[in-house]
Amino acid sequence: MDEMRIKRICVFCGSSRGTREIYLEQAQTLGRTMAGYGMGLVYGGGGIGLMGEVARAVIEAKGEVIGVIPYALATKERALEPTFETQVELRIVRTMHERKAMMASLADAFIALPGGLGTFDELFEVLTWAQLGIHQKPIGILNLEGYFDPLLAMIDRAIEEGFVRPRYRQLIVVSSDIADLLVRLFNYQPLEGIVKWVDLSET
Numbered sequence: 128m129d130e131m132r133i134k135r136i137c138v139f140c141g142s143s144r145g146t147r148e149i150y151l152e153q154a155q156t157l158g159r160t161m162a163g164y165g166m167g168l169v170y171g172g173g174g175i176g177l178m179g180e181v182a183r184a185v186i187e188a189k190g191e192v193i194g195v196i197p198y199a200l201a202t203k204e205r206a207l208e209p210t211f212e213t214q215v216e217l218r219i220v221r222t223m224h225e226r227k228a229m230m231a232s233l234a235d236a237f238i239a240l241p242g243g244l245g246t247f248d249e250l251f252e253v254l255t256w257a258q259l260g261i262h263q264k265p266i267g268i269l270n271l272e273g274y275f276d277p278l279l280a281m282i283d284r285a286i287e288e289g290f291v292r293p294r295y296r297q298l299i300v301v302s303s304d305i306a307d308l309l310v311r312l313f314n315y316q317p318l319e320g321i322v323k324w325v326d327l328s329e330t
Contacts, residue, residue: 133265133313135167135191137234139249141242142176150241151180153271157240157305158184164309165190169234171226172196172217177240186215195229197222227252231262236312238267241274257298258321265315267300267308275301294318 144151154177161168168185171178172194185192193216220226231237231253239250256262268275279301285291297318302308 133166133235135169135193135234135236136161136312137169137230137237137253138178138181138240139171139237139242139246140177140181140240141246142171142173142178143243144176144180145241147272149271150177150274153269153305154180154240155184157181157238157269158190159188160305160309161185162188162190167191167193169193169195169230171230171245173200177242181240182215192216193218193233195220195226195233197226231256231264234264236265236267236315238269238308238312239275240269241271247278254298258295260321263317263321265300265312266298267302267312269305269308270301270303273303 138157140154141150158168158181162185167190168182170182170192173179173196174182182192182194195218198219198221218229220229227249230249237250237253239246250266250268253262253264253266257264257266268279270276270279279299282291282296282299286293286296295318300308300311300315302311
């Protein structure tokens with residue numbers, strides 16, 4: 128990974144820690160590994176749950192961290208404040224829609240860790256944008272303890288029932304191993320023939 132095309136990864140994950148210790152451990156490992164490869168973190172800006180653990184791990188490894196958070200959530204999610212020690216760049220936006228759009232624009236790739244409804248929302252938004260040709264950035268799922276198995280099964284069901292084209296399943300890179308997932312994201316080849324349906328700059 129000497130000449131990284133992926134300079135920053137947007138990580139979607141829970142503002143809670145979950146019930147399994149492995150979620151916490153792997154969030155920290157992902158942050159350290161990203162920083163070790165020289166990849167910066169873009170995330171939701173909070174200091175709690177798995178999102179806080181990923182950010183602190185990147186910070187401790189002297190990596191770049193950009194947090195994007197709506198003003199209304201800055202206190203509730205205990206936004207990590209930028210200081211000389213933390214090296215956090217915190218961007219305050221007005222709405223959740225602005226938050227997701229800015230996170231996507233700042234990142235070269237996406238990784239979803241276990242999380243709740245907000246994580247699912249963020250993941251499916253970037254998947255939908257990829258399907259519509261709005262971006263061609265790789266999208267990864269770190270499938271710890273089979274957490275995302277039911278979600279992936281639902282996508283497969285949608286394909287079987289004719290609501291999702293089979294080729295769009297290739298938009299998702301899934302692994303339970305951090306190193307493997309990062310390598311596969313780095314080597315990801317965008318799907319050919321996807322027509323850009325929507326230009327967000329015109330909306």
